[in-house]
Amino acid sequence: MTFRFCPKCGERLTLKPMGDDGDTPFCEKCGNPWFEMFSSAVIVLVVNEFGEAALLRQNYISEKFRNLVSGYMKPGETAEETVRREVLEEIGVEMTDLRLVGTYWFAKKDMLMIGFIGKAKKADFTFSQEVDGAEWIPVEDAIKLVHPKGSVSYALLDEYLKRSISAKFIEKIKPIKWFENSGTSTDKYLLVRSVYDAYDNWNAKYLEVWEPPICLLEKLAVEIIGSDALDDIFDTVSFAIDEDIWREWTAFRERGLSEQSGLDEEIVDMVKRDLCWAAVEYVLNRTGFFTALLEIYKDGYFPCGWDGVYPNGRAAVM
Numbered sequence: 001m002t003f004r005f006c007p008k009c010g011e012r013l014t015l016k017p018m019g020d021d022g023d024t025p026f027c028e029k030c031g032n033p034w035f036e037m038f039s040s041a042v043i044v045l046v047v048n049e050f051g052e053a054a055l056l057r058q059n060y061i062s063e064k065f066r067n068l069v070s071g072y073m074k075p076g077e078t079a080e081e082t083v084r085r086e087v088l089e090e091i092g093v094e095m096t097d098l099r100l101v102g103t104y105w106f107a108k109k110d111m112l113m114i115g116f117i118g119k120a121k122k123a124d125f126t127f128s129q130e131v132d133g134a135e136w137i138p139v140e141d142a143i144k145l146v147h148p149k150g151s152v153s154y155a156l157l158d159e160y161l162k163r164s165i166s167a168k169f170i171e172k173i174k175p176i177k178w179f180e181n182s183g184t185s186t187d188k189y190l191l192v193r194s195v196y197d198a199y200d201n202w203n204a205k206y207l208e209v210w211e212p213p214i215c216l217l218e219k220l221a222v223e224i225i226g227s228d229a230l231d232d233i234f235d236t237v238s239f240a241i242d243e244d245i246w247r248e249w250t251a252f253r254e255r256g257l258s259e260q261s262g263l264d265e266e267i268v269d270m271v272k273r274d275l276c277w278a279a280v281e282y283v284l285n286r287t288g289f290f291t292a293l294l295e296i297y298k299d300g301y302f303p304c305g306w307d308g309v310y311p312n313g314r315a316a317v318m
């Protein structure tokens with residue numbers, strides 16, 4: 001919304017150059033610029049401990065689609081305060097956790113929407129008069145009942161589903177005893193005893209075997225879930241396992257390696273990359289090269305190359 005009269009004193013505004021913003025409506029009397037105005041609103045996906053979303057029926061918004069809790073911000077409120085107030089007002093639920101997901105421009109209403117995911121204990125709802133009803137519905141089903149792809153509701157539910165799949169993957173790999181058998185001879189794999197050996201001698205082979213499945217998987221993932229979601233998986237999984245991998249790699253170095261190679265960072269990155277790609281296969285619900293590598297990690301080794309012509313031969317491991 002562009003102002004033509006001063007909202008404070010009613011004076012007709014003139015245009016005044018304002019740095020990078022260019023000509024801007026200005027009140028000579030108050031000495032104030034009046035930049036274009038838009039409203040801000042919050043929208044929140046409230047999920048309970050059973051993975052169910054609070055979906056609202058609000059016939060004044062849509063008779064066809066269900067809604068998430070949303071509402072306009074009031075001056076003086078933070079977006080988080082607005083969310084807590086609206087959730088309490090509209091469905092009578094108190095949230096235990098609240099995270100910002102992103103912001104969305106809603107062109108139809110000239111409005112900035114600030115999107116959150118909140119957690120709450122499952123409880124009966126009490127409605128405000130703006131709400132015709134509400135139900136707890138499993139997130140997988142809820143995504144089919146809100147405005148379709150392109151809407152903020154859809155984006156939030158989609159985000160939650162993606163995150164919960166990554167979280168399931170992280171739970172799955174948490175019990176792995178990383179590098180437990182590193183340095184111990186095995187018939188199953190070719191054991192590499194030195195980091196130099198692993199990194200220098202096996203690197204060409206590593207690239208030759210690892211790169212094609214990475215290219216294929218990346219292309220597929222971008223097509224199916226998009227590059228933002230792919231980045232999210234990498235961020236989430238790397239962050240979740242970083243500490244464990246470093247700790248266990250350092251422990252192996254101390255008990256089994258005499259050399260100070262200065263290649264620790266590279267090795268840890270290789271491990272994390274394998275696991276992130278394994279997570280991508282998990283999210284895409286397909287098994288492939290990295291799901292197979294996960295078995296080597298479960299055996300307590302680090303796959304650093306390949307002995308033979310892949311897929312024949314066997315993994316070279318540390």
Ligand SMILES: [Zn+2]
Pocket residue numbers: 006007008009010011027028029030031
């Ligand atoms: Zn004025």
